Amino acid sequence: MPELVTIPIAIFEITVEYARPVMKLLMDRKDVVDGLFEGFKPWGIKVDDIEVISVGKPSEQGVKFKLPTKRTSFFFGAASCTLTRDDSDWESAEETTAIFDIGVSTLRASAGVEVGVYKTAIALHLQPKSLQFIDLLRPFAPALLASLDSSPMKAVAAVTKWENRKVTIDGSGQLANGVFLRFEREFGKEETYAAIAAQLKADESQLFDLIGVKEDLP
Amino acid sequence: MNGLLDLRQDSGNDWKRPPAAMLYHGIQDTAQNYETRIQLSALMDLEEQMARFEADYEGMIAQIARYYVLPANSLVLDVFHRHRTIPQLLLEAAPRLREFFGGDAVFNLRVLIDESGSQTLYAVAMWAGRAEDVIVALDHFEDGWWISNSRQASGILTFTYELV
Numbered sequence: 495m496p497e498l499v500t501i502p503i504a505i506f507e508i509t510v511e512y513a514r515p516v517m518k519l520l521m522d523r524k525d526v527v528d529g530l531f532e533g534f535k536p537w538g539i540k541v542d543d544i545e546v547i548s549v550g551k552p553s554e555q556g557v558k559f560k561l562p563t564k565r566t567s568f569f570f571g572a573a574s575c576t577l578t579r580d581d582s583d584w585e586s587a588e589e590t591t592a593i594f595d596i597g598v599s600t601l602r603a604s605a606g607v608e609v610g611v612y613k614t615a616i617a618l619h620l621q622p623k624s625l626q627f628i629d630l631l632r633p634f635a636p637a638l639l640a641s642l643d644s645s646p647m648k649a650v651a652a653v654t655k656w657e658n659r660k661v662t663i664d665g666s667g668q669l670a671n672g673v674f675l676r677f678e679r680e681f682g683k684e685e686t687y688a689a690i691a692a693q694l695k696a697d698e699s700q701l702f703d704l705i706g707v708k709e710d711l712p
Numbered sequence: 713m714n715g716l717l718d719l720r721q722d723s724g725n726d727w728k729r730p731p732a733a734m735l736y737h738g739i740q741d742t743a744q745n746y747e748t749r750i751q752l753s754a755l756m757d758l759e760e761q762m763a764r765f766e767a768d769y770e771g772m773i774a775q776i777a778r779y780y781v782l783p784a785n786s787l788v789l790d791v792f793h794r795h796r797t798i799p800q801l802l803l804e805a806a807p808r809l810r811e812f813f814g815g816d817a818v819f820n821l822r823v824l825i826d827e828s829g830s831q832t833l834y835a836v837a838m839w840a841g842r843a844e845d846v847i848v849a850l851d852h853f854e855d856g857w858w859i860s861n862s863r864q865a866s867g868i869l870t871f872t873y874e875l876v
Contacts, residue, residue: 500784502777502782502784503722505722505723507723560725562727565725565727567723567725578723578725579723580723580725580727617721617723619721621781624876626816626818626840627714628714628816648714648815648816649714649715649716650716651715651717653717662717662719664714664715664716664717664719664721665714665715665716666714666715666721667714667715667721667778668715668721668722668774668777668778669777669778669781670777670778670779670780670781670818670819671714671781671818672714674715674721676721710784712784
C-alpha cells in the first residue's frame, strides 16, 4: 500500500543548450527582448518583471523575464535559455509548454538560435501523511554504509547518474518531515514537447512506485 | 531541515522581493539608494513598503513549513493572516520544541473551528513513542517556554500531541 503524500513544492525546469553559442545575445539583444516581452504579454508581464543578469560567468549572464502570476521565469543567455516554473503540476503542463514555446520560437526568429539539446529537471518536495520521511528514505541507504552503525539513521541521501538521466533523493531542506526528489533527463533536439512531457510523467510514476508513495489529490 | 546534499532545492527565483526600481539599477553607481529612501518617509513608497512587509511575511511562512507540517487546505494560512503574531511565535517555539520533544518529532498544524466560528490553531506532536514520555516533554515545554510566551498567542494557539 503506497504512502499518501502531498507535494507542497514542485519545480519544473527546462533548459535549451544551443547548438552553438550566439554571442550577439550578450550585446545587441533589443529585438529579442522586445519580441519576448510581446510574446509574454498574455500572461500580464510588466517592464519591472524583466531582470538583467550581469554577474557571473558570461554563460550565466543574460535577461530573465518573470511571470509572477504563473510563478514562471524565462531566462536567455548566449549559450542557453531556461524556463523555470514553481508550483508546477501536470494540469498546468500545457500552459508551461506554451510559455516555453514562445520563448524558444522568439529566440529562433530574432537571434537565429538553434536547439542543441533539451535538459529537463523536476524537483518535488513530498510530505508523507503518516510515515516519517526517514521511513521512505531508509531503503535507499547502501547496505554497506547502513551496517556501520546500529543506531537509527537520521537521514539518507542518494544520487544516481546515467548517460542522459540523473535521480537525486534526499531529505527536504524546505519542509518539515519532507522528502526531496529531483529527476533530470536530457532529450535530443528532435523530441517533441509532448514526448518530453510523456517521458517525464512516466519517470515520475516510476520513481513514486520505487519510493512507495502516491500523491494525495484533493 | 533534513537535506544532506549540498544541492539547491528551490528554483532560484525570488518571488518575494519586488523588482529593482530600474532595469540597470544594479550597475549604476549613482543610482538612488532604494533602502534609504524608504526609511526617510513613512508614507512615501507605501506600496513598495507593503510589498516588502508581505514578502517578509511570506518568507516567515516558508520558514514555518520547514519546522511544521502544514495541511493542504488554507485554514492555517487564514489564521496566520488574521493573527500576525502567530507565525513569529511558532518560529520562536520551534527550537524549544526540538529541545524538549527531540529533533525527530514531527509537528502538524491544524485548525479547529467551534460552533461560534472562532478558530484555534493546534500544533500537534505526532508521537510514536510512549504516552508518558510525550506528556513529560509537553510539561517541560510548557514550564520552560510556553507559559511565559503564551500571552502573545491570545488563546489562539495550543500545543498538544497525538499518539500514532
